[in-house]
Amino acid sequence: MVNRTYAALLRGINVSGHKKGPMAQLRALLEGLGHGGVQTYLRSGNAVFTAARGDEQSLAAELRAAIEEHFGFAVDVLVRDGAYLRAVADACPFSAAGLEARQLHVTYFSAPVDAARFAAIGQGAFLPAQFRLGDRVLYLYAPDGLGRSKLAEQLSRPGLDKGLVATTRNWNTVTRLAEMTRD
Template structure:
């Protein structure tokens, strides 16, 4: 069965470091046997179709191919279009009422438990807020991510030890859902 996936690369093309040109990423994904490869922005978002069904294996193959081609390691998450849509649909914040820079989703490599964030006092960061979803964290930052004190706390290595996460603003979340559902009812 053919499935459409999004590959979410972490920390590439930031301030000229760890450069992965999107044209080369598209070629690399095609060389891995994927079809209908498209990219979005320069920040490491790619959409493709494949008959494979193991997201972790797809991510591992892409990580290895990137390291071989570009000479540095890049963490990757691969998620199905159905998953991306479910995450967007489950957003606990009024997404339609907010600017894209105010709402973010951090996708994680595994489920998160509330206990992982027990040391974070949500009241200390209001009006910023976060909620946990299925392998996702929703983050509301009224002044944007760059000024967010809560985002700084939530990304501390001690809180995220042993898991991979990568964040996308709401505009990108919506665009990736659209891209992975192109041509589907």
């Protein structure tokens, strides 16, 4: 079987001093699960690895269970393969080249999200901030940054379906993970 390269996106780890998980331990945990080429990116829960078995959902479930057992807390985990991560970066509807990384974000979802969920958000009221939906992602252009974005605040309000996981990364992380997962 051929090894495929994946990125694991952990939600809410090492944020504001909560759910601390040293990246060296995360790397060791992935290696202990039999994965190769393990690398982490930043302290905020991004890991790249190769796997000869499994799919995105089974790999995410395996890692989620291992993290809970090892660290003693639960975190949501999304696993995406390199081809998908590159497709997300390539499909960005905003001109990323002219923007700062803090202005452009991608929220990854564990499953497709119905556009109707966001239909009540009048984008015109938040200009120049804008969002667009893609393949299991939401692209957000927030010119003043995510923390100051009134649009980002509105986008987080529509309740997500039970079991749907969402985690956001800035553009630097989006493109770096796409590069790191090149086979």
